Amino acid sequence: MLNTATKSEAPGTEQELTDGFHLVIDALKLNGINTIYNVPGIPITDLGRMSQAAGIRVISFRHEQNAGYAAGIAGFLTKKPGVCLTVSAPGFLNGLTALAHATTNCYPMILISGSSEREIVDLQQGDYEEMDQLAIAKPLCKAAYRVLHAQDIGIGLARAIRAAVSGRPGGVYLDLPAKLFGQVMNADAGAKSLVKVIDAAPAQIPSPASVKRALDVLKSAKRPLIILGKGAAYAQADEEIKSFVEKSGVPFLPMSMAKGLLPDTHPQCAGAARSTVLKESDVVMLIGARLNWLLSHGKGKTWGEAPKKFIQVDIEPKEMDSNVEIVAPVVGDIGSAVSAFIQAMGTGWTAPSADWTKAVQSKREDNVAKMAPKLMNNKSPMDYHGALGVLKNVIKERPDAILVNEGANTLDLARGVIDMYKPRKRLDVGTWGVMGIGMGQAIAATLETGHPVLAVEGDSAFGFSGMEVETICRYNLPICVVIFNNDGIYRGTDVNNANSDPATTVFVKGARYDKMMEAFGGVGINATSPDELKRAVNEAMDSGKPTLINAVIDPAAGSESGRIGNLNPQSVLKKK
Ligand SMILES: CC(C)(COP(=O)(O)OP(=O)(O)OC[C@H]1O[C@@H](n2cnc3c(N)ncnc32)[C@H](O)[C@@H]1OP(=O)(O)O)[C@@H](O)C(=O)NCCC(=O)NCCSC(=O)C(=O)O
Numbered sequence: 081m082l083n084t085a086t087k088s089e090a091p092g093t094e095q096e097l098t099d100g101f102h103l104v105i106d107a108l109k110l111n112g113i114n115t116i117y118n119v120p121g122i123p124i125t126d127l128g129r130m131s132q133a134a135g136i137r138v139i140s141f142r143h144e145q146n147a148g149y150a151a152g153i154a155g156f157l158t159k160k161p162g163v164c165l166t167v168s169a170p171g172f173l174n175g176l177t178a179l180a181h182a183t184t185n186c187y188p189m190i191l192i193s194g195s196s197e198r199e200i201v202d203l204q205q206g207d208y209e210e211m212d213q214l215a216i217a218k219p220l221c222k223a224a225y226r227v228l229h230a231q232d233i234g235i236g237l238a239r240a241i242r243a244a245v246s247g248r249p250g251g252v253y254l255d256l257p258a259k260l261f262g263q264v265m266n267a268d269a270g271a272k273s274l275v276k277v278i279d280a281a282p283a284q285i286p287s288p289a290s291v292k293r294a295l296d297v298l299k300s301a302k303r304p305l306i307i308l309g310k311g312a313a314y315a316q317a318d319e320e321i322k323s324f325v326e327k328s329g330v331p332f333l334p335m336s337m338a339k340g341l342l343p344d345t346h347p348q349c350a351g352a353a354r355s356t357v358l359k360e361s362d363v364v365m366l367i368g369a370r371l372n373w374l375l376s377h378g379k380g381k382t383w384g385e386a387p388k389k390f391i392q393v394d395i396e397p398k399e400m401d402s403n404v405e406i407v408a409p410v411v412g413d414i415g416s417a418v419s420a421f422i423q424a425m426g427t428g429w430t431a432p433s434a435d436w437t438k439a440v441q442s443k444r445e446d447n448v449a450k451m452a453p454k455l456m457n458n459k460s461p462m463d464y465h466g467a468l469g470v471l472k473n474v475i476k477e478r479p480d481a482i483l484v485n486e487g488a489n490t491l492d493l494a495r496g497v498i499d500m501y502k503p504r505k506r507l508d509v510g511t512w513g514v515m516g517i518g519m520g521q522a523i524a525a526t527l528e529t530g531h532p533v534l535a536v537e538g539d540s541a542f543g544f545s546g547m548e549v550e551t552i553c554r555y556n557l558p559i560c561v562v563i564f565n566n567d568g569i570y571r572g573t574d575v576n577n578a579n580s581d582p583a584t585t586v587f588v589k590g591a592r593y594d595k596m597m598e599a600f601g602g603v604g605i606n607a608t609s610p611d612e613l614k615r616a617v618n619e620a621m622d623s624g625k626p627t628l629i630n631a632v633i634d635p636a637a638g639s640e641s642g643r644i645g646n647l648n649p650q651s652v653l654k655k656k
């Protein structure tokens with residue numbers, strides 16, 4: 081129902097009126113958008129207040145980048161665009177990193193930003209926070225729109241929603257100049273101008289020929305492999321994906337955020353035999369996974385000598401042949417494609433040879449067995465494995481909890497050690513390997529799903545969004561943040577011999593991040609051994625109280641930039 085903003089006062093011509101503020105709110109509600117991730121300020125403070133009054137959940141952050149990361153991951157988790165609301169110029173720019181991140185990661189998100197007046201901006205006359213925001217946003221997102229007239233708000237939002245979620249999802253920018261909010265129009269006309277987006281992300285059914293071609297190639301394989309990407313997790317076609325993988329009998333490798341689509345403990349899971357399956361497979365079916373740097377572009381020594389054939393399932397036709405030849409492209413949405421595979425496989429599907437599946441299984445068992453003793457050590461200060469062994473069990477006992485994870489070593493090692501059991505329960509740095517997603521993602525994850533969150537953070541990574549612990553306390557969210565504190569980036573042991581400044585990669589020694597949480601009324605714990613960590617995390621996850629655990633990690637533990645290999649400039653220098 082339309083909110084009545086005011087009534088016109090001319091005698092005898094009384095009519096219900098609405099305005100830009102109310103039209104934006106009504107358009108959001110009409111389209112089922114019930115949460116806004118926001119940082120208030122000119123000119124959108126009242127939009128936040130009025131949205132809250134109208135029943136939309138408005139979560140106010142301390143920095144727009146974190147609100148943006150929250151909106152992006154909300155989009156990933158719900159398949160509805162996550163909305164981030166920012167002030168003009170500087171606030172808008174702060175939100176842009178998250179908008180670009182959403183686009184790169186294919187998360188549906190709308191960055192709505194207030195902006196200054198067109199007449200003044202275009203003549204560059206020095207308006208408050210003057211900036212041509214639309215032009216700046218355009219190259220960083222899927223689509224960018226500006227609404228100048230109140231009667232176009234409905235259409236503007238409809239275009240933004242459709243652009244964000246249809247085809248390959250991504251970030252959309254919606255520019256709302258300050259003057260728009262105050263524009264008044266007849267309430268009936270306003271209501272009629274709103275648009276409810278019907279079938280915003282229509283199913284894209286793959287052609288039967290492409291389905292048959294893909295299955296023929298898979299069937300011909302001696303050593304097949306399925307790689308599940310976060311596109312598969314996004315699709316929410318969990319049952320279909322599980323049935324297909326199990327029916328095929330093919331080993332599967334989950335990319336980081338696809339972990340849990342099938343449990344990491346599933347007999348077909350090849351996560352712990354990664355090098356073996358990439359090198360030795362002869363046919364690889366990519367489902368919602370891109371052949372980007374995370375998969376070494378599908379070539380080079382990671383993929384071994386054996387010739388490979390790639391099958392790729394993706395909603396975006398341009399993804400095909402992006403790095404290597406795709407012999408069987410299947411263009412469609414993942415749910416439709418996987419359902420079509422199941423149907424076309426019929427009843428006579430033959431599983432891959434036991435030679436292959438047993439070889440994968442035995443490599444996996446070897447790696448898991450090698451890892452096991454490391455995870456049980458009770459050293460103090462802790463090393464990564466001792467601390468992660470504890471967290472692995474925390475998630476095993478609470479498979480519905482959401483794990484947020486960022487850092488360098490903290491990310492790389494947690495990804496392997498912590499098994500996931502359910503879909504979309506692992507959220508991390510995504511395609512860019514960006515640091516700073518932690519608190520924004522943790523906040524949105526619990527708000528959107530109702531599940532508690534365990535955020536496992538490197539001390540450096542946490543610093544990018546650390547002030548949001550106040551937000552976590554303000555909204556009293558069930559988030560347990562564990563900071564792997566080794567006094568620096570990669571390690572805390574670097575020394576600068578040139579002058580008295582600290583080395584570039586070290587932080588204050590023995591910092592107590594737990595005190596930050598206490599400052600805002602949450603629970604802060606300093607844990608120096610795996611036993612202490614175990615007690616503290618279990619208590620936090622059971623109580624649901626905002627908690628931050630400063631996990632003291634040996635400053636000498638850890639290696640340079642995880643395993644990014646030759647992307648790490650220091651390793652390049654060392655090689656010269
Ligand atoms: C590209 C990658 C997927 C490739 O990683 P790899 O190291 O090759 O593989 P994984 O991590 O999956 O696995 C490593 C090895 O552990 C094995 N493995 C995996 N799981 C297990 C379990 N559960 N038990 C035992 N062993 C296991 C796996 O088979 C591999 O061994 P083998 O099979 O024997 O090989 C990954 O590096 C990645 O996601 N990188 C992103 C990192 C990132 O975004 N960083 C942010 C930058 S931080 C930053 O800003 C900065 O540093 O700068």
